[in-house]
Amino acid sequence: MTRRRSGPRVRQETPDDKAALVFLGPWLIGAVVLVVGPLLASLYLAFTDYNLLQDPNFVGLDNFSRMLGDERLHHSLAVTFTYVIVGVPAQLVVALALAVALDRGMRGLAFYRSAFYLPSMLGSSVAIAVLWRLIFGQAGLFNGLLGAVGIDTSTSWIADPDTALWAIILLHVWTFGSPMVIFLAGLRQIPREFYEAASTDGASPWRQFRSVTLPLLTPIIFFNLVLAIINAFQSFTQAFVVSGGTGGPSDSTLFYTLYLYQEGFGAFRMGYASALAWLLVVIVGAFTLINFWASKYWVHYDD
Amino acid sequence: MRTTTWSVRAAAAAGTLALTVGLAACGTAEGSGGxxxxxxxxxxxxxxxxxxxxxxxxxxxxxxxxxxxxxxxxxxxxxxxxxxxxxxxxxxxxxxxxxxxxxxxxxxxxxxxxxxxxxxxxxxxxxxxxxxxxxxxxxxxxxxxxxxxxxTTAFGLLVNQDVLADLGIELPDTDTWTWDEFDAFARSVSEKSGGRTVGITPWNNEYSLQLAARQAGDELFADGDVAIDPATLEQYFQRALDWTKDGAAQSASQFAEQASASLDQQDFATGKTAMIFSQVTQLTAYAAAAGGANVTIAALPADGADGSGYQYLKxxxxxxxxxxxxxxxxxxxxxxxxxxxxxxxxxxxxxxxxxxxxxxxxxxxxxxxxxxxKAVDYSDSLAPQLGDAPEIVPNGASETDTLILRYLQDVLFEERTPAEAAEGFIDELRSAVDAAK
Amino acid sequence: MTTDTITTPATTTGPRTPPELRRHRPSVRTRVFRVLRQALMIAVVVVALYPILWMIVSSLRPDGHIFGNPSLVPNTFEVSNYTSGWNALGAPFSTYLLNSALVVAGAIVGNLISCSMAAYGFARLRFRFQRPAFVVMLLMIMIPIHVVIVPQYVIWAQAGLINTVWPLIVPKFLATDGFFVFLMIQFIRGLPKELDEAARIDGAGHGRIFCQILLPLMTPALATTAIFTFIWTWNDFFSQLIYLTDPNLYTVPVALRSFVDAQSQSSYGAMFAMSVVSVLPLVVAFGVGQKYLVRGIATTGGK
Incomplete structure (x- = not known):
């Protein structure tokens, strides 16, 4: 993030260490005590057989070598990657499209914005799990709609190993409210004058979007993308409530963190779960690094 | 900021722990009280x-x-x-x-x-x-x-009599019925209803597996380890697969849909299944969830295992x-x-x-x-045929129930054969138990 | 400025109207576009509103008539779900609402102060170890909670603060929510640096630049932070479950789960009724807060 400053701006010879200590003081305390400590603890536990109830014993790389032959782990990686690769872009595109539509002088804007955010407000409560079953179950609304257009099926979309993951991806896309709100806030930072200028030049709405909105929104798009990927890799609650914590049927919704949770809390293999967590950090970290690297080529900052 | 100064104190207290955290307090010293x-x-x-x-x-x-x-x-x-x-x-x-x-x-x-x-x-x-x-x-x-x-609870077959009455079917004599008789009856429910209501929800928990094993003269755990014969387990899975395939039970995906739901939403509670193997003490909850339906308890089918003392109270x-x-x-x-x-x-x-x-x-x-x-009477009626208590689920095997459900679903969705599932289940459970030793 | 495809912003004249309304006469294409857009919006509203409406209707149905009924027609008015749900858990439900409100209020204040300060530090200051510090901040977002919860619990237990709200609030004052730090960094970086530099030339220090120049311009980001913190904290089940043990301190999500037990008869009607009650504050908060989402550079005159 410490991008080299470019251009003939005011040069600061002395770094702002003192001011940084003030502004980042609370953060530093939190980071050292509440984050780095537990992070190091979990890193250590990744090399032990910690079972939550007894003192951990050092077991070297056992946990990591176990990963190689752990079929459920490999399966959960496949499930999670599918979710990330499909769910993240789908949700962000929907969120961005609706944010742009809402930003541009719509009747009933406040109502739409609130309505669109509702699904995200419900969280991943038990009610949502019940509801999703009602919609995508065998006798659900979705099959009813299909029946109305002449497709008769008795598939339980939520419980068939081939489709269950897609029902959860849909649930993810449906909670597009958070990125949408962030996009909206970002859109509001774009000076109106730019649009007016473009409009006077006769640019079509699409062209305005391409040449004004998108470039100026890139820091926010970047933020949403980075966070959406990190969050999607950690996705837990939705699969947890919909599958009752099992990741079923047949492990078809076994998200990485759900597996990690089952290992740590269900089977008391917290040492292995810690190792899994660090593998996840490496994977997510790699994705984030790539993201930051690539951002140089498409994200426009005003500095 | 008051909170910050306060948390500095907490930080100081915790800071010394930062590196050894997680280890400091997880010892399991004996309680200090007398x-x-x-x-x-x-x-x-x-x-x-x-x-x-x-x-x-x-x-x-x-x-x-x-x-x-x-x-x-x-x-x-x-x-x-x-x-x-x-x-x-x-x-x-x-x-x-x-x-x-x-x-x-x-x-x-x-x-x-x-x-x-x-x-x-x-x-x-x-x-x-x-x-x-x-x-x-x-x-x-x-x-x-x-x-x-x-x-305590006993394990039996819960029967929704209202569903049977609607279909005009009567439960046969269940005192000494065999598995074949049970299968045929469960199928007849599905046939009579045209598939709207099915006979049975496949079994999927530790209690049912224990009893199935004990009917076969086998046991799930012995000496703190997994002891079940793969053949016994294979038969347990095979039976569920047969019910699913011949229509006695709901489809695999319908089973999966309700298996992860709470009791109130299960097919038996909503009247989509006429019978379920269950702890009999859940009768009250099921009956209430089914809108006050008349639910009764029937004996488990057994092939000549009566008198062998396979039943036990859990x-x-x-x-x-x-x-x-x-x-x-x-x-x-x-x-x-x-x-x-x-x-x-x-x-x-x-x-x-x-x-x-x-x-x-x-x-x-x-x-x-x-x-x-009804639950009390059923438990009492079992008294003469109760056997020794089985060994409890050993250290490390706390996921037995979820394992059963997972492998069962693999079988029902035909991603594994019953034999493969039996082998996989035993391997996985055994390594969990071994790791905890 | 990196948007090379647009012309220099013109000075604003006259009232600000959405660009497309300025066209002399809406073309057929534009009109079709608008109708389609409105239709799409309504479709999305239906999809977004359905669950909350269904929850409300279900909360008015007796237990045993909720599942398998996806209809929105309220054929029963079982108000008793509300009265029994309100009193079902030992303490009246208002206790849990108040407890949640307390935690949420602390979390919002904490996040607003600490995250904005940290973000200013990261975005506008240059200091030693900036890059490692930023990596630590991202690590905070990447590690799954299930492996750090035990070490964190140990810290709070050592401090004697289990069964208090402090473990839920203090971390927010220490900017451990990397999501919001990162969010505000991205917003600050979207603000023109000339503003800072002009103030600096006038002799303003970092404190003044931050408080008087940047904070007012960050209203959308601050509002986003406040709203998200509200909603996420309000819905956060796991940490509230772990840290609060006395039922009199339970919060809404913990209480809501207590209506439902997978193995026995559950009070779904009461659960839905109280779910509806507990979503109301969120809807109100969003309704009130959303107008701040749109204030910002666009309404402060731009640069």
Whole structure:
């Protein structure tokens, strides 16, 4: 993030260490005590057989070598990657499209914005799990709609190993409210004058979007993308409530963190779960690094 | 910012721990309290899982206990099933577990063998003589009593008579029926209804697997290890697959859809299945969820296994005392009150299942509902054919139930053959048990 | 400025109207576009509103008539779900609402102060170890909670603060929510640096630049932070479950789960009724807060 400053701006010879200590003081305390400590603890536990109830014993790389032959782990990686690769872009595109539509002088804007955010407000409560079953179950609304257009099926979309993951991806896309709100806030930072200028030049709405909105929104798009990927890799609650914590049927919704949770809390293999967590950090970290690297080529900052 | 200065203090306190964190408090030292009642003021923390009905009744029982023992103050802590185990594991790991803990058979040995639970036999405040020996035996890991059984249940076949009546079908004589007769009957339900209602929801838990194994003269666990013959397990899976394929049971995906749902949403509760293998004490809940349907209990089908003593009563849940409790004597006194005191028995009723203490069960017999009486009568009728109690789920095998469901679904969706599933299940369970040794 | 495709912003004249309304006469294409857009919006509203409406209707149905009924027609008015749900858990439900409100209020104040300060530090200051510090901040977002919860619990237990609200609030004052730090960094970086530099030339220090120049311009980001913190904290089940043990301190999500037990009869009607009650504050908060989402550079005159 410490991008080299470019251009003939005011040069600061002395770094702002003192001011940084003030502004980042609370953060530093939190980071050292509440984050780095537990992070190091979990890193250590990744090399032990910690079972939550007894003192951990050092077991070297056992946990990591176990990963190689752990079929459920490999399966959960496949499930999670599918979710990330499909769910993240789908949700962000929907969120961005609706944010742009809402930003541009719509009747009933406040109502739409609130309505669109509702699904995200419900969280991943038990009610949502019940509801999703009602919609995508065998006798659900979705099959009813299909029946109305002449497709008769008795598939339980939520419980068939081939489709269950897609029902959860849909649930993810449906909670597009958070990125949408962030996009909206970002859109509001774009000076109106730019649009007016473009409009006077006769640019079509699409062209305005391409040449004004998108470039100026890139820091926010970047933020949403980075966070959406990190969050999607950690996705837990939705699969947890919909599958009752099992990741079923047949492990078809076994998200990485759900597996990690089952290992740590269900089977008391917290040492292995810690190792899994660090593998996840490496994977997510790699994705984030790539993201930051690539951002140089498409994200426009005003500095 | 006041909070910041405050948290600096917390930070200083915790900072020394930062590197060794997670290790500092997870030792399982024996509790510091003695086994004598102190007489002074004592605070006890009691924790349980359950629904709101349980919270209300338990709180009422706690109030009654406090009235009897004014120097003991009891705080109840409750959670739902999943949250409960997460919270218990975390607080135990943090050296901060509650004094009295509601326990389940799946987790009893996992906690006990890792030193988290107190030896109840060493606490004279708790009387155990009122319970039948086989039931009490299922509170032991090795020879030590770690869990005081709260309730017992038998396992049987719940039948929704309303559904059968609607279809104009009658249950055959179930006293001595064989598996073939059962299969044929379950199929006939599905055929008669045109598939709208099916005969049976496939079995999918540890209790049913234990009984299926015992019918075959086998057992799931022995000497703290997985002992089941793969052939027995294969047959267990095969039977469920046959039901699914020949229409006696719902489709695999319909089964999966309701298997992860709570009791109220299961096919048996919504009338989409006529029969289910279940703990008979769940009859009340199922009947209520099914809108007050007439649910009865039938014997399990068996191929000449009658009289072999394959049946047993299983403790529905236990009360345990934390090994780190500062007041084990008072904790034991509380457990004793909850299990052996008629006053508590009257308050708690059958909400946790049929009381494990026969005297308490007798004392509340008059107030039982018809549905509850059915469960009691069924348990009584089994008495002559009860066998020895099986070994409880050993340390490391706390995921037995979820494993059964997962492999069963693999079989039903035909991603594994029953033989493959049997082998995989045993491998996975065995390595979990081995790792915990 | 990196948007090379647009012309220099013209000075604003006249009232600000959405660009497309300025066209002399809406073309057929534009009109079709608008109708389509409105139709799409309504479709999205239906999809977004359905669950909350269904929850409300279900909360008015007796237990046993909830499942398998996806209809929105309220044929029963079982108000008793509300009265029994309100009193079902030992304490009246208002206790849990108040507890949640307390935690949420603390979390919002904490996040607003600490995250904005940290973000200013990261975005506008240059200091030693900036890059490692930023990596630590991202690590905070990447590690799954299930493996750090035990070490964190140990810290709070050592401090004697289990069963208080402090473990839920103090971390927010220490900017451990990397999501919001990162969010505000991205917003600050979207603000023109000339503003800072002009103030600096006038002799303003970092404190003044932050408080008087940047904070007012960050209203959308601050509002986003406040709203998200509200909603996420309000719905956060796991940490509230772990840290609060006395039922009198339970919060809404913990209480809601207590209505439902997978193994026995559950009070779904009461659960839905109280779910509806507990979503109301969120809807109100969003309704009130959303107008701040749109204030910002666009309404402060731009640069």
């Amino acid at each position: 086994t004598e009642l102190s007489g002074g003021d004592v605070d006890l923390r009691v924790t349980w899982w359950g629904g709101d009905a349980r919270h209300e009744r338990t709180q009422e029982a706690i109030d009654a206990f406090e009235e009897k023992h004014p120097n003991i103050h009891v705080t109840g802590e409750f959670a739902d099933w999943t949250g409960y185990w997460d919270k218990l594991a975390t607080s135990t790991a943090g050296g901060n577990s509650p004094d009295v803990i509601q326990m389940d058979q799946l987790y009893l040995a996992s906690y006990a063998d890792r030193g988290a639970l107190a030896d109840l036999g060493a606490l004279p405040q708790l009387t155990t003589s009122g319970l039948d020996d086989p039931v009490l035996g299922m509170g032991r890991s090795g020879d030590t009593l770690y869990g005081m059984p709260v309730s 403790p529905g849940m236990y009360w345990s005392v934390s090994a780190r409790s500062a007041h084990p004597a008072e904790a034991a006194l509380f457990v004793d009150f909850m299990v052996n005191d008629p006053q508590a028995g009257a308050i708690l009723g059958t909400e946790r299942g049929l009381p494990a203490n026969p005297e308490i069960l007798a004392s509340i017999a008059d107030g039982l509902t018809d549905d509850e009486k």
